[in-house]
Amino acid sequence: MRLKIALxxxxxxxxxxxxxxxxxxxxxxxxxxSRKLVIPVKSSPISVVIVRATDAPTYVRLxxxxxxxxxxxxxxxxxxxxxxxxxxxxxARCRLSLAQLSNLPATGKPVLGKIxxxxxxxxxxREYFASKGIQCEIIKLYGSMELAPHAGLCxxxxxxxxxxxxxxxxxxxxxxxxxxxxxxxxxxxxxxxLKREQLMPLIxxxxxxxx
Ligand code: PRT
Ligand code: MG
Numbered sequence: 526m527r528l529k530i531a532l533x534x535x536x537x538x539x540x541x542x543x544x545x546x547x548x549x550x551x552x553x554x555x556x557x558x559s560r561k562l563v564i565p566v567k568s569s570p571i572s573v574v575i576v577r578a579t580d581a582p583t584y585v586r587l588x589x590x591x592x593x594x595x596x597x598x599x600x601x602x603x604x605x606x607x608x609x610x611x612x613x614x615x616x617a618r619c620r621l622s623l624a625q626l627s628n629l630p631a632t633g634k635p636v637l638g639k640i641x642x643x644x645x646x647x648x649x650x651r652e653y654f655a656s657k658g659i660q661c662e663i664i665k666l667y668g669s670m671e672l673a674p675h676a677g678l679c680x681x682x683x684x685x686x687x688x689x690x691x692x693x694x695x696x697x698x699x700x701x702x703x704x705x706x707x708x709x710x711x712x713x714x715x716x717x718x719l720k721r722e723q724l725m726p727l728i729x730x731x732x733x734x735x736x
Pocket of ligand 2: 578
Protein backbone atom coordinates (compact mmCIF):
# COMPACT_ATOMS: atom_id res chain seq x y z
CA MET A 526 0.00 0.00 0.00
CA ARG A 527 1.30 3.46 -0.83
CA LEU A 528 1.87 5.83 2.06
CA LYS A 529 1.11 9.51 1.73
CA ILE A 530 2.65 12.30 3.77
CA ALA A 531 1.05 15.77 3.76
CA LEU A 532 3.53 18.65 3.79
CA UNK A 533 3.02 22.36 3.29
CA UNK A 534 5.10 24.58 1.04
CA UNK A 535 6.97 27.36 2.78
CA UNK A 536 8.77 27.07 6.10
CA UNK A 537 7.73 23.53 6.92
CA UNK A 538 8.76 22.08 3.57
CA UNK A 539 12.04 24.02 3.62
CA UNK A 540 12.96 22.52 6.98
CA UNK A 541 11.55 19.06 6.37
CA UNK A 542 13.23 18.36 3.01
CA UNK A 543 16.73 18.15 4.53
CA UNK A 544 15.32 15.76 7.15
CA UNK A 545 13.84 13.62 4.39
CA UNK A 546 17.20 13.55 2.65
CA UNK A 547 18.97 12.46 5.82
CA UNK A 548 16.32 9.77 6.21
CA UNK A 549 17.11 8.55 2.71
CA UNK A 550 13.84 9.80 1.28
CA UNK A 551 14.55 11.62 -1.96
CA UNK A 552 11.69 13.26 -3.80
CA UNK A 553 11.41 12.50 -7.52
CA UNK A 554 10.98 16.24 -8.14
CA UNK A 555 11.59 19.32 -6.05
CA UNK A 556 8.19 20.74 -5.03
CA UNK A 557 9.32 24.30 -5.82
CA UNK A 558 10.16 23.33 -9.41
CA SER A 559 7.15 21.16 -9.95
CA ARG A 560 3.48 21.85 -10.52
CA LYS A 561 2.66 18.39 -9.24
CA LEU A 562 0.90 18.22 -5.91
CA VAL A 563 1.63 14.55 -5.33
CA ILE A 564 5.33 13.78 -5.62
CA PRO A 565 6.68 10.26 -5.28
CA VAL A 566 9.70 9.46 -3.13
CA LYS A 567 12.32 7.72 -5.29
CA SER A 568 12.34 3.92 -5.05
CA SER A 569 9.86 3.68 -2.23
CA PRO A 570 6.10 3.27 -1.82
CA ILE A 571 5.80 6.76 -0.35
CA SER A 572 4.41 9.98 -1.84
CA VAL A 573 4.39 13.48 -0.53
CA VAL A 574 1.21 15.52 -0.91
CA ILE A 575 1.89 19.25 -1.11
CA VAL A 576 -0.89 21.25 0.54
CA ARG A 577 -1.55 24.62 2.18
CA ALA A 578 -0.29 24.71 5.78
CA THR A 579 -3.81 25.17 7.10
CA ASP A 580 -5.16 22.29 5.02
CA ALA A 581 -2.60 19.68 6.08
CA PRO A 582 -4.54 18.41 9.15
CA THR A 583 -7.67 18.02 7.02
CA TYR A 584 -5.85 15.72 4.61
CA VAL A 585 -4.62 13.61 7.51
CA ARG A 586 -7.93 13.58 9.40
CA LEU A 587 -9.85 12.42 6.36
CA UNK A 588 -7.26 9.81 5.39
CA UNK A 589 -6.14 11.45 2.14
CA UNK A 590 -2.71 11.39 3.81
CA UNK A 591 -1.51 8.83 6.36
CA UNK A 592 1.00 11.16 7.97
CA UNK A 593 1.53 14.89 8.00
CA UNK A 594 3.96 17.43 9.36
CA UNK A 595 1.88 20.29 10.66
CA UNK A 596 2.42 23.45 12.71
CA UNK A 597 1.11 23.20 16.26
CA UNK A 598 -0.64 26.53 15.62
CA UNK A 599 -2.72 24.93 12.88
CA UNK A 600 -3.47 21.91 15.07
CA UNK A 601 -4.59 24.12 17.93
CA UNK A 602 -6.76 26.25 15.69
CA UNK A 603 -8.44 23.32 13.95
CA UNK A 604 -8.77 21.11 17.04
CA UNK A 605 -6.22 18.31 17.02
CA UNK A 606 -8.29 15.52 18.56
CA UNK A 607 -9.31 13.50 15.52
CA UNK A 608 -5.77 12.62 14.56
CA UNK A 609 -2.75 11.37 16.46
CA UNK A 610 -0.02 13.86 17.34
CA UNK A 611 2.95 11.50 17.37
CA UNK A 612 6.04 13.59 17.70
CA UNK A 613 7.34 17.11 18.17
CA UNK A 614 9.87 17.56 15.36
CA UNK A 615 11.16 20.82 16.86
CA UNK A 616 11.20 22.23 13.31
CA ALA A 617 9.70 25.58 12.24
CA ARG A 618 9.79 26.82 15.80
CA CYS A 619 8.16 30.09 16.74
CA ARG A 620 5.67 31.41 19.27
CA LEU A 621 2.11 32.59 19.05
CA SER A 622 1.93 35.94 20.72
CA LEU A 623 -0.27 38.85 21.54
CA ALA A 624 1.18 42.12 20.32
CA GLN A 625 0.04 45.69 20.38
CA LEU A 626 0.95 49.12 19.15
CA SER A 627 3.81 50.32 21.31
CA ASN A 628 1.82 53.29 22.66
CA LEU A 629 -1.09 51.28 24.17
CA PRO A 630 -1.59 50.14 27.78
CA ALA A 631 -1.10 46.36 28.33
CA THR A 632 -4.12 44.01 28.33
CA GLY A 633 -3.54 42.67 31.86
CA LYS A 634 -6.32 44.90 33.14
CA PRO A 635 -9.18 45.30 30.69
CA VAL A 636 -9.00 48.72 29.10
CA LEU A 637 -11.96 50.97 28.32
CA GLY A 638 -14.62 48.94 26.54
CA LYS A 639 -13.82 46.06 24.24
CA ILE A 640 -10.39 45.51 22.82
CA UNK A 641 -10.06 44.70 19.12
CA UNK A 642 -7.72 41.95 17.99
CA UNK A 643 -6.94 40.97 14.42
CA UNK A 644 -5.76 37.42 13.85
CA UNK A 645 -5.72 34.38 11.62
CA UNK A 646 -6.28 32.32 14.80
CA UNK A 647 -9.89 33.03 15.66
CA UNK A 648 -10.52 30.02 17.88
CA UNK A 649 -7.26 30.20 19.85
CA UNK A 650 -7.79 33.93 20.36
CA ARG A 651 -11.37 33.54 21.55
CA GLU A 652 -10.33 30.85 24.04
CA TYR A 653 -7.36 32.87 25.21
CA PHE A 654 -9.40 35.98 26.02
CA ALA A 655 -12.24 33.94 27.52
CA SER A 656 -9.74 32.28 29.87
CA LYS A 657 -8.57 35.73 30.94
CA GLY A 658 -12.12 37.05 31.30
CA ILE A 659 -11.35 39.85 28.86
CA GLN A 660 -14.07 41.09 26.50
CA CYS A 661 -12.74 41.18 23.03
CA GLU A 662 -13.75 41.61 19.42
CA ILE A 663 -11.88 39.18 17.19
CA ILE A 664 -11.33 40.26 13.60
CA LYS A 665 -10.46 37.35 11.33
CA LEU A 666 -7.76 38.12 8.77
CA TYR A 667 -6.00 35.84 6.30
CA GLY A 668 -2.63 37.58 6.15
CA SER A 669 -0.39 40.49 7.12
CA MET A 670 -1.86 40.90 10.60
CA GLU A 671 0.93 43.33 11.46
CA LEU A 672 -0.52 45.95 9.13
CA ALA A 673 -4.02 45.97 10.66
CA PRO A 674 -3.33 48.18 13.70
CA HIS A 675 -1.80 50.87 11.49
CA ALA A 676 -4.84 50.92 9.27
CA GLY A 677 -7.00 51.47 12.36
CA LEU A 678 -8.68 48.07 12.10
CA CYS A 679 -7.67 46.96 15.58
CA UNK A 680 -5.33 47.82 18.42
CA UNK A 681 -3.84 44.39 18.91
CA UNK A 682 -2.93 41.29 16.94
CA UNK A 683 -2.31 37.64 17.70
CA UNK A 684 0.28 36.22 15.34
CA UNK A 685 3.34 34.01 15.05
CA UNK A 686 6.63 35.58 16.03
CA UNK A 687 10.07 34.20 15.36
CA UNK A 688 12.90 36.74 15.40
CA UNK A 689 10.53 39.58 16.30
CA UNK A 690 11.71 41.70 13.39
CA UNK A 691 8.29 41.83 11.69
CA UNK A 692 6.72 43.23 14.86
CA UNK A 693 9.54 45.66 15.35
CA UNK A 694 9.37 46.93 11.79
CA UNK A 695 5.69 47.66 12.37
CA UNK A 696 6.02 49.39 15.73
CA UNK A 697 4.36 46.54 17.59
CA UNK A 698 5.46 45.07 20.90
CA UNK A 699 4.87 41.55 22.13
CA UNK A 700 2.97 41.63 25.40
CA UNK A 701 2.29 37.93 25.97
CA UNK A 702 3.29 34.52 24.64
CA UNK A 703 0.19 32.41 24.17
CA UNK A 704 1.86 29.20 22.95
CA UNK A 705 5.20 27.76 21.89
CA UNK A 706 4.86 26.41 18.37
CA UNK A 707 6.74 23.83 16.33
CA UNK A 708 5.93 21.36 13.58
CA UNK A 709 4.38 18.09 14.73
CA UNK A 710 4.31 14.71 13.06
CA UNK A 711 0.68 13.61 12.95
CA UNK A 712 -1.06 10.45 11.77
CA UNK A 713 -4.47 9.47 10.56
CA UNK A 714 -6.04 7.30 13.26
CA UNK A 715 -7.13 4.47 10.97
CA UNK A 716 -3.83 4.39 9.06
CA UNK A 717 -1.97 4.26 12.34
CA UNK A 718 -3.73 0.98 13.14
CA LEU A 719 -4.10 -0.62 9.72
CA LYS A 720 -0.75 0.42 8.21
CA ARG A 721 1.22 0.17 11.43
CA GLU A 722 3.81 -2.24 10.06
CA GLN A 723 4.63 0.09 7.20
CA LEU A 724 4.35 3.30 9.21
CA MET A 725 6.49 2.43 12.22
CA PRO A 726 9.79 2.03 10.35
CA LEU A 727 9.10 5.25 8.43
CA ILE A 728 8.29 7.19 11.61
CA UNK A 729 11.49 5.85 13.22
CA UNK A 730 13.54 6.86 10.20
CA UNK A 731 12.13 10.36 10.30
CA UNK A 732 12.68 10.70 14.05
CA UNK A 733 16.30 9.58 13.73
CA UNK A 734 16.89 12.03 10.90
CA UNK A 735 15.55 14.88 13.02
CA UNK A 736 17.64 14.32 16.13
O1 PRT B 1 0.45 29.20 3.05
P1 PRT B 1 -0.28 29.69 4.26
O2 PRT B 1 -0.89 31.05 4.07
O3 PRT B 1 -1.24 28.68 4.83
O4 PRT B 1 0.85 29.87 5.40
P2 PRT B 1 2.04 30.94 5.39
O5 PRT B 1 2.51 31.17 3.99
O6 PRT B 1 1.67 32.10 6.24
O7 PRT B 1 3.21 30.24 6.19
P3 PRT B 1 4.20 29.04 5.75
O8 PRT B 1 3.52 28.20 4.71
O9 PRT B 1 5.53 29.58 5.43
O10 PRT B 1 4.35 28.24 7.12
C1 PRT B 1 3.31 28.15 8.02
C2 PRT B 1 3.76 27.44 9.29
O11 PRT B 1 5.13 27.68 9.61
C3 PRT B 1 2.98 28.00 10.46
O12 PRT B 1 1.73 27.33 10.57
C4 PRT B 1 3.92 27.77 11.64
O13 PRT B 1 3.65 26.50 12.22
C5 PRT B 1 5.31 27.79 11.00
N1 PRT B 1 6.06 29.04 11.30
C6 PRT B 1 7.19 29.09 12.03
C7 PRT B 1 5.78 30.30 10.91
C8 PRT B 1 6.79 31.14 11.47
N2 PRT B 1 7.65 30.34 12.14
C9 PRT B 1 6.75 32.57 11.22
N3 PRT B 1 7.61 33.30 11.71
N4 PRT B 1 4.80 30.81 10.14
C10 PRT B 1 4.78 32.15 9.91
N5 PRT B 1 5.71 33.05 10.41
C11 PRT B 1 5.53 34.48 10.02
C12 PRT B 1 4.63 35.26 11.00
O14 PRT B 1 3.27 35.06 10.68
C13 PRT B 1 5.10 36.71 10.77
O15 PRT B 1 4.50 37.26 9.62
O16 PRT B 1 6.76 35.19 10.03
C14 PRT B 1 6.57 36.52 10.51
C15 PRT B 1 7.31 36.73 11.81
O17 PRT B 1 8.64 36.35 11.72
P4 PRT B 1 9.76 37.23 12.48
O18 PRT B 1 11.02 36.42 12.34
O19 PRT B 1 9.84 38.55 11.79
O20 PRT B 1 9.34 37.37 13.93
MG1 MG C 1 2.54 29.61 2.47
